[in-house]
Amino acid sequence: MNSLTEENYLKALFNLSQENGEVSVNELSKHLQIKMPTVTSMMKKLSDKKLVNYESYKPLKLTEKGRREAGLVIRKHRLTEMFLVDKMGFGWEQVHEIAEQIEHIHSPEFFEKMDELLGYPKFDPHGSPIPDKTGKVEWIHYSKLSDCKAGDAVKLSAVTHSSDEFLKFLNTRELKLGTKIRIKSIEAFDGSMTISYGKHLSEHVSCLVCERLLVEKE
Amino acid sequence: MNSLTEENYLKALFNLSQENGEVSVNELSKHLQIKMPTVTSMMKKLSDKKLVNYESYKPLKLTEKGRREAGLVIRKHRLTEMFLVDKMGFGWEQVHEIAEQIEHIHSPEFFEKMDELLGYPKFDPHGSPIPDKTGKVEWIHYSKLSDCKAGDAVKLSAVTHSSDEFLKFLNTRELKLGTKIRIKSIEAFDGSMTISYGKHLSEHVSCLVCERLLVEKE
DNA sequence: TTAAATAATTAGATAAGACTAACAAATATA
DNA sequence: TATATTTGTTAGTCTTATCTAATTATTTAA
Structure with missing residues (x-):
């Protein structure tokens, strides 16, 4: 049985290793807001429990067991x-x-x-x-809205951040999962986009927002 | 903000002090399955937080604040x-x-x-x-079934224990809240009762069970 | 390729909440 | 009332999960 604390480390590792499967102590430390020495010692503990492959100065990897429990x-x-x-x-x-x-x-x-x-x-x-x-x-594997081209027609399928503020922002713009979006134009210098969807014929969204919206091409 | 541990002590004090408002360290220790020295030190802590009135060798009492938070x-x-x-x-x-x-x-x-x-x-x-x-x-203030007399007609209104085993036992006897019960007889030597209710015209229940059933007289 | 910066580890401290062993106070019993 | 038992406290230890300060690797930049 894992402690609440251990579960949080496992979950963080799982979420951070979505891309390449490897996570640095530093990354994990920042993500959990826990200092690096604490993370190191927890990695040794989870390594003893066969949940993480840990070797000094090497990137962290969940074991199959760790991935399952996470x-x-x-x-x-x-x-x-x-x-x-x-x-x-x-x-x-x-x-x-x-x-x-x-x-x-x-x-x-x-x-x-x-x-x-x-x-x-x-x-x-x-x-x-x-x-x-x-x-x-x-x-x-969804695409980020920020990786789409002007003219693309896509469907909003997921968001990568679940913070209250971000989702409230989407609420005010009436952007919800399933919304069909058309990219009208992209600002070359900052990656912000002008999009249209539903009753919203011309909304401007920042690059940051575009990177957090996952879409499927139609 | 109280820790999970503190909340459990408060809750236990609240539940145990239902009768007379006072609880001994020993009682609390047994109820929580935590050794007495640990209880003593937690009482000092809760006393510092103004949640418990604690004095050496005196019974424990929740303060108004403690009672509220519990x-x-x-x-x-x-x-x-x-x-x-x-x-x-x-x-x-x-x-x-x-x-x-x-x-x-x-x-x-x-x-x-x-x-x-x-x-x-x-x-x-x-x-x-x-x-x-x-x-x-x-x-x-309900009465315990065990405090009733032969011939009494009562309604089952609450139970004082919520353990899986006890409640499963009541399930098998089809005893649920609201059930109207008539006490047919009481064994003088062990306090067990013969009762009737619903389709059950003659069920025998032990003293232990009668003490855990709270009833209202009709 | 050496120096600077960043990342990671080690060593040691702290706080919370548990324990045991030993002692002291209160209560019950002979 | 004196003694035995029970209850409660003190002192000191352990574990988990955190921290800081100091040190060592690794990576980046000059």
């Missing part, structure tokens, strides 16, 4: 977010903080019941895939 | 139990363990939403009153 925590997080939105009436911008706590509840029955009541959902309210009961996650 | 934890526990039973379809014997964990979630909105979805319930699935938003609880 996946199970993330499964609980995402199921919870879905439950809060679908069954309790929260907005997608409100659920991250609550799920961050509920993901550590130890009760298979509780999450089993959520899953059942939700009808076994495959994605959470931010478009992230929900790992299966073994902790495995189907990795879907 | 009440708020118990409110979260009982709202959760109600939610699990009413909105998620758990049995009353399954919810204690889960609520024991969820009661420590820090999110007023989460419990506010539960309360709203449940229609502001006054009692949990075991008949215990749910403290209000200030942590205050309406103390209702």
